[in-house]
Amino acid sequence: MGNYERDLTTYYDRQAEVRDARTQDPQREAKRSEFIEHLKATRRHDLLEIGCGTGVDGLAFKAAGIRYTGVDLSEASVRIARHKQLEAxxxxxxxxxxxxxTFDAAWTMSTLLHVANADLYGVLTEIMRVLKPGSPLAVGLWSGSDSEGINAADDQEPQRFFSRRSDETLLSLFEPHGTIRDFSTWEHGQDPGHYQYFIIYKP
Structure with missing residues (x-):
């Protein structure tokens, strides 16, 4: 595990209970509902969430009848997700x-922004490895001006690593891994950048 993954683990272990109680972004929830309807319409039953946190999204997938599996770096977050009877x-x-x-769909929100551009190709290759051909991966990220480094705004140690990508850079990094559809963005008052959402289909 790299240094920034160790720091992320420590940070989110400490924040697990607080983040579990946070109010969710209604636009992200709407995209999740759309994705669930797409999965049901295309008969995709096995979903992997990368960066599952405490299982907030996992509960919605499970309630929709989708077989859900989540992974996360944070043991404290996974423990809360398991307490909710989620596979994590x-x-x-x-x-x-x-x-x-193994899976015919995947979902990852606000997670791959913690992966450096130099490491992203390998991470996406690994995610695609566990997906069946033609499977959709829904991705959500915070935008930025193509900068990488620790988040100085974090008010505790350790600080988190972020890679904040422009829309153009983001798409160029993901396009080698599949077909991108439904790219959209929206503003969010809690963050200086906009939120980026899209679905990429494994070839």
Missing amino acids: SVASARELPFADE
Whole structure:
């Protein structure tokens, strides 16, 4: 595990209970509902969430009848998710503990912004490895001016690593891994950048 993954683990272990109680972004919830309807319409039943946190999204997928599996770096977050009767385990997207082509959909919100651009190709390759051909991966990220580094705004140690990408850079990094559809953005008062959302389909 790299230094920034260790720091992320420590940060989110400490923040797990607080983040579990946070109010959710209604636009993100609307995208989740759309994605669930798409999965049901296309008969995709097995979903992996990368960066599952405490299982807030996982509960919605499970309630919709989708077989849900979540992974997260934070053991404290995974423990809360399991308490909600969700299938969740501690793992990094760099090395997922699943066989090739296990899942027919995936969901990852505000997680891959913690992966450096230099590491992103390998991480996306690993995610695609565990997806069946044609599977959709829904991605949500915070935008930025193509800058990477620790988040000086964090009010506790350790601080988190962020890679904040422009829309153009983001799409260029993901396009080698599949077909991108439904790209959209929206403003959010809690953050200086806009939120980026899209679905990428594995070839």
